[in-house]
Amino acid sequence: MRSPDFLTAHGPSPGIRHWIAFEPAQGFDDYETTLAGSSENEPPRIAEGADIHNILFTSGTTGQPKGALVSQRAAATRGLRLAQWFGLTEKDGFVGWLPLFHCGGDESLYATFATGGIYATFRRVDVPAMYARIERERLSWTLLLPGVITDFMNDPQRQAHDLSSLRFAIGYANMMPNVVAKLTEILRIDFYDAFGQSESSYLLAHGRSGPGEMPSLRKRPSPLMEIRIVDEDLNEMPVGETGECVVRGPSVMSGYLDDDAANAEVFRGGWLHTGDLLRRETDGTLTFVDRKKYLIKTGGENVYPAEVEAVLSQHPAVQEACVFGVPDAHWGETIKAVVVLREGQSADGAEILHWCRERLAGYKRPRYMQFMRSEELPRSTTGKLQRHELARLPITIEQRLA
Structure with missing residues (x-):
């Protein structure tokens, strides 16, 4: 616990053997005393960077979901890059309505851990409850995706809450650009148009639009990733021509769970094939064209x-x-x-x-x-x-x- 202000009566919790507070508090062990009584020998390292941290299942928009194996290194990279990209600090808080088995919820959690902010969890989308938590905890960012963004913008309880702490949202501007422009105008926030996937991170590239601006749909590649636009033979496509986006870097998955055939296909030529068709512009930004399968x-x-x-x-x-x-x-x-x-x-x-x-x-x-x-x-x-x-x-x- 960080401070007595955060302490509550913890009651019966048979699964927790010790409660530790950084500052003296009744019913809690003292952190410094606990630390002083510990062994001088470092515990053995039990996890390596290449070890599998978790499994994120793909969205399944074209068929059955596949389990993307995310390593310890990839998970850490995703969270740290997200924190850097959006300039997150301990003053930021995330509206966590997304499930943690999806990269949007998962990576946002790591970014919050890395910066010491607040991660407010919700069992389901509950817009009035989200308003109340934003106001009470001064939460500052979230993902607003189709099916949620319009409810968040139009709920009649919105005007009864102070949402001024919200500074940006992330989503898919290409699906409803008019709605995104209206949302940012009403809430006076920025919107980041997402391009990414469970296999590589939801922060492969993002485009930003300010309050009231129509999204341009052009996206800036994120750091620590190699991104190429290629033809079927992995030849680089000229600027302005459409090709498949292939990537590699420390946040890419280790492979699909129990699916050797899919792994051979998706990692052809040593690059992760995203299945997304993109076009590189003269200024280096990327424009999403479509899914290859569509x-x-x-x-x-x-x-x-x-x-x-x-x-x-x-x-x-x-x-x-x-x-x-x-x-x-x-x-x-x-x-x-x-x-x-x-x-x-x-x-x-x-x-x-x-x-x-x-x-x-x-x-x-x-x-x-x-x-x-x-x-x-x-x-x-x-x-x-x-x-x-x-x-x-x-x-x-x-x-x-x-």
Whole structure:
């Protein structure tokens, strides 16, 4: 315990044999006395940097999750890099609604341990409770992902709480840029657009937007990581051209749990293949294009769903959109969009298709559109849409666009 101010009646706790306080307190052993009575011999080191620290399971947005083996070295690197990147100190506190079996919760915990701040845990997303803890503990950062960000911004209890200590949030700006701009404007905070994964850290690269700014979607690579944009043969792609992002460095996982075939595939050529398609810009920043597995091939043309989703999400009535390929007798594959409208807004398929006509080539426009409520969408534990589940939904004649 740090101070008597933090002491509470600890009551019966059969699993804890000793309670120790740094300052004298009734019912606690004194830290200095305990230290003086300890052996002068250092205990044997029982963990090496390469030893496995924990297993983080991937989001499973395209299929079954895989267990990423994270070493002691990788876990420490992830936490320390996060603390450095965001300038965390003992005055910062994290709103920990994310599960600790996900890299977002896991790495944020290590960063908090490293800097001496507060990690406020929640069993589930409870926006009013999060407001109250931010106000009481002066918490300063969190992750706000789809499925949570709109609730956090729109809950009617928000204005009853002092949230001025919150200085930044992390999330996926490409999924809902209009919402992110509104959030930062209302709360007067920064937003970091995340690019990363369980296999390598959620801090591979981030883009920052200030209060009220529309996210640029360009991301700056993080330190202590080698990042390349390559073709299928690991040749470096020219600036401005799309390729797969491959990485290596001390925060990369040791491999997948009990999956030799997946390990051979993901570590081809000595680099971790992220499965993400990116483009390097002239200023050295990275632009996320899409997941390699999401690529739609329609009539011989390649369509990146993220490009279509970005156009749909810019429509004033659209809160969120997900685009994927569906079978088509003529083109082999065509495009379907699932759309969530913003609260209090209305639009139909014809209106949104007209919006797309002015901004997308013909072969990139959705041919089917299904409207759903946000709470109906299948999501991972971190709010990512599970496309493979949406792709299983029936295609009906009513969804067909003119």
